[in-house]
Amino acid sequence: MRFETRSVHVGVDKDSAYLSATTPIYPSSTFRWDDLETNRGFDYTRSGNPTRAALEENIASLEGGTQCRATCTGMAAITAAVHLFKAGDHVVAGHDIYGGTYRLFADVFPQLGIDFTFVNQQNLDDVRAAIRPNTKGLWIETPSNPLLNCVEIAALTEIARGSNLTSIADNTFLSPCLQRPMEHGVDVVVHSTTKYLNGHSDVVGGCVVTKDEERGERIAYVVNALGLGCSPFDAWLVLRGIKTLGPRMEAHQRAAAAVANFLWEHPAVEHVYYPGLPTHPHHELAKKQQDGFGGMLSFDVKGGRAEAEKVLTGTKLFQLAESLGGVESLLEYPETMSHASMTLEARREAGITEKTIRLSCGIEHPDDLVEDLKQALEA
Numbered sequence: 001m002r003f004e005t006r007s008v009h010v011g012v013d014k015d016s017a018y019l020s021a022t023t024p025i026y027p028s029s030t031f032r033w034d035d036l037e038t039n040r041g042f043d044y045t046r047s048g049n050p051t052r053a054a055l056e057e058n059i060a061s062l063e064g065g066t067q068c069r070a071t072c073t074g075m076a077a078i079t080a081a082v083h084l085f086k087a088g089d090h091v092v093a094g095h096d097i098y099g100g101t102y103r104l105f106a107d108v109f110p111q112l113g114i115d116f117t118f119v120n121q122q123n124l125d126d127v128r129a130a131i132r133p134n135t136k137g138l139w140i141e142t143p144s145n146p147l148l149n150c151v152e153i154a155a156l157t158e159i160a161r162g163s164n165l166t167s168i169a170d171n172t173f174l175s176p177c178l179q180r181p182m183e184h185g186v187d188v189v190v191h192s193t194t195k196y197l198n199g200h201s202d203v204v205g206g207c208v209v210t211k212d213e214e215r216g217e218r219i220a221y222v223v224n225a226l227g228l229g230c231s232p233f234d235a236w237l238v239l240r241g242i243k244t245l246g247p248r249m250e251a252h253q254r255a256a257a258a259v260a261n262f263l264w265e266h267p268a269v270e271h272v273y274y275p276g277l278p279t280h281p282h283h284e285l286a287k288k289q290q291d292g293f294g295g296m297l298s299f300d301v302k303g304g305r306a307e308a309e310k311v312l313t314g315t316k317l318f319q320l321a322e323s324l325g326g327v328e329s330l331l332e333y334p335e336t337m338s339h340a341s342m343t344l345e346a347r348r349e350a351g352i353t354e355k356t357i358r359l360s361c362g363i364e365h366p367d368d369l370v371e372d373l374k375q376a377l378e379a
């Protein structure tokens with residue numbers, strides 16, 4: 001089955017009693033045993049739940065993995081994935097990763113003895129140079145947030161294999177519809193399903209996808225032990241959202257392309273960061289490694305914070321809010337919002353300035369989105 005068909009069908013059929021067309025929600029915290037040795041595959045919802053299992057089967061198929069665990073947030077998924085490592089281990093990560101991931105890696109896991117080095121992964125020599133005898137992992141996020149830098153996944157996983165590192169990719173920004181890191185050698189994929197997979201801004205969730213038995217079992221163990229699994233209701237919503245992932249991603253990127261082209265030509269705009277623009281430094285790489293350019297883009301206004309603020313508070317359709325990947329368009333200010341948890345120094349090092357605005361283009365008509373930005377820029 002092809003991607004869109006799998007989105008609609010894989011894992012969904014869980015009702016042998018009434019043959020319902022959609023997966024039932026099983027809110028039960030516990031499940032009866034037939035006898036002292038036998039249950040029907042589920043005993044307690046922290047450990048497993050039929051509705052959550054339906055979602056996990058679905059996402060594993062879309063990412064090209066064999067196992068998936070659905071978690072209560074994206075950060076919970078990342079927490080579970082980092083538990084593939086232990087105290088004394090070291091992980092090399094990109095320098096312009098999601099702000100919350102940066103906080104976890106810079107502040108929380110080091111206190112538990114797992115250390116991270118942040119490097120510009122476009123420079124493969126810097127990646128190689130950061131690898132130490134105790135390095136066990138390579139953390140990849142592409143395109144990056146918020147500047148949409150792309151790194152070559154296949155080149156990075158080749159380095160990882162050469163040094164026996166577990167490679168983990170955060171695939172939130174493109175979703176498996178537009179990029180499947182496992183096809184480029186990645187061992188583990190994580191998502192914030194809050195974003196494109198659910199797609200309707202009404203759930204926070206995450207998932208960890210694996211392809212080898214050993215890591216899959218470890219992630220399942222950790223998610224159960226730490227209690228990171230998502231609720232049956234949330235699993236049901238994400239599964240419902242995923243059914244339209246293909247058509248939604250097409251609409252998101254149609255809107256983003258129109259907005260990027262408009263902004264590129266606008267005299268009040270200094271720079272546009274969108275891999276779909278031929279002027280983007282990683283346009284060719286994105287074309288090769290991705291099946292599309294996605295719905296996210298950022299731009300720098302001419303001027304400074306005041307000029308950025310005018311746009312950020314002047315739009316009528318684009319809502320001033322964090323998060324991304326929902327059907328409604330959002331815009332936000334990395335400096336004080338999504339990336340406030342990075343130090344000023346780290347933001348500047350990553351290229352985030354006072355003029356940078358991030359857009360999540362929804363599935364509204366592209367012309368309405370362009371008109372909205374035009375009036376905000378020209379007000």
Ligand SMILES: *Cc1c(COP(=O)(O)O)cnc(C)c1O
Pocket residue numbers: 073074075076098100101141145170172173191192193194195204205206
């Ligand atoms: C939002 C996001 C996360 C964190 O997910 P939550 O669901 O908010 O916990 C991680 N990585 C990326 C790239 C994100 O956009």
